[in-house]
Amino acid sequence: MLDGDSILHLPIVVEELADRDIAQWDAYVASCPQATFFHKAGWKRVIERSFGQATHFLLAKSDGQIRGLLPLAHYKSRLFGNALISNGCCMGGGPVADDEQTHDALDAAASAMMDDLKADFLEYRRPVRRHAEWASRDDLYVTFERAIEPGEEQNLKQIPRKQRAVVRKAIDAGLVAEIDTTVDRFYPLYAETVHRLGTPVFSKSYFANLLEEFGADCDILTVLSEGRPVSSVLSFYFRDRVMPYYAGAGEGAREVGANDFMYWRLMRHAVDRGYRMFDFGRSKIGSGPSAFKKNWGFEPLPVVHEYRVAGGGEVPEINPRNPKYRIFIAMWKRLPLPVANLLGPYIVRNIG
Numbered sequence: 001m002l003d004g005d006s007i008l009h010l011p012i013v014v015e016e017l018a019d020r021d022i023a024q025w026d027a028y029v030a031s032c033p034q035a036t037f038f039h040k041a042g043w044k045r046v047i048e049r050s051f052g053q054a055t056h057f058l059l060a061k062s063d064g065q066i067r068g069l070l071p072l073a074h075y076k077s078r079l080f081g082n083a084l085i086s087n088g089c090c091m092g093g094g095p096v097a098d099d100e101q102t103h104d105a106l107d108a109a110a111s112a113m114m115d116d117l118k119a120d121f122l123e124y125r126r127p128v129r130r131h132a133e134w135a136s137r138d139d140l141y142v143t144f145e146r147a148i149e150p151g152e153e154q155n156l157k158q159i160p161r162k163q164r165a166v167v168r169k170a171i172d173a174g175l176v177a178e179i180d181t182t183v184d185r186f187y188p189l190y191a192e193t194v195h196r197l198g199t200p201v202f203s204k205s206y207f208a209n210l211l212e213e214f215g216a217d218c219d220i221l222t223v224l225s226e227g228r229p230v231s232s233v234l235s236f237y238f239r240d241r242v243m244p245y246y247a248g249a250g251e252g253a254r255e256v257g258a259n260d261f262m263y264w265r266l267m268r269h270a271v272d273r274g275y276r277m278f279d280f281g282r283s284k285i286g287s288g289p290s291a292f293k294k295n296w297g298f299e300p301l302p303v304v305h306e307y308r309v310a311g312g313g314e315v316p317e318i319n320p321r322n323p324k325y326r327i328f329i330a331m332w333k334r335l336p337l338p339v340a341n342l343l344g345p346y347i348v349r350n351i352g
Helices: 004-008 019-031 042-051 100-116 151-156 159-172 185-197 204-217 259-273 287-297 323-334 336-348
Strands: 013-016 054-062 065-077 082-084 121-125 136-137 141-147 176-180 218-225 228-238 241-249 277-284 305-309
Touching: 013 100, 019 042, 019 065, 042 054, 042 065, 042 141, 042 204, 054 100, 054 277, 065 100, 082 100, 141 287, 151 159, 151 259, 159 259, 176 259, 185 204, 185 218, 185 241, 185 323, 185 336, 204 228, 218 259, 228 259, 241 259, 259 277, 277 287, 323 336
Parallel strands: 082 121, 241 277
Antiparallel strands: 013 054, 054 065, 065 082, 121 305, 136 305, 141 277, 176 218, 218 228, 228 241
């Protein structure tokens, strides 16, 4: 039997994920404490099928066993540049590994791939800060999470008084929540919401692919007022947590407290499924969604992105603070919704 020191000296081979390794990849994700939902192998199929982008999911093996992995997606467009991102469409990613030797091997393979693809930058999302020589940003996003009280009344008392009153009013008004098996009610609400924000919408097929790929680890909860869908949220489930990830609301949702009711019902649904952590996800610092989560009593936690930038340049400004994108956002809001829904998927497919 090999001892720990001997294992560290075995050669490490970094290769791209093949179909034969998918089960072993996901088993490693399930067992590795640093791995997240966004490291799952299913993202490779979702990104390729939904957006037509190339993916390079790297795994590091030693003696036939996975010791680390790194999911990468390659996005290239005139508007948003040439980037290698871990992980595309996700708020998390970056290499996860058993030891520093394996981390270094994955970093080296990713950096070599970046150079081969002539990418402008390589981006790791929500990593532990490991590269003092790389650029980084911690001033764009924060994330929010906390434990869910198992009892219904205890859970309600977790919510600050003002928001709790909104939830109770929505309950008294007869709002109901249902779990959907298709994206048909979710998608129009989501498309309407992102249009109000000036953001191009993902294709409907992307959300259908998420439901199909992740099965019981992904579902949609829709809130109805007098039989009419008014808000909806698509969530992921991983280990002990539920992660509301995409949400939408129609006109009038705020007046009936649909969003507050929706997240409270999602908490109750998650508890019924055996989950104990509510991961409210990433929001831009100073944004409306960030303020909403603070009003629910969640404390912001820092989010770090690391970048290896070609030529050692500046961190890319692919975010709403960039004046170039602010102009685009303002113009997009003025488009008729049907036009925005038609054009949006062709644009957003190039945004990682």
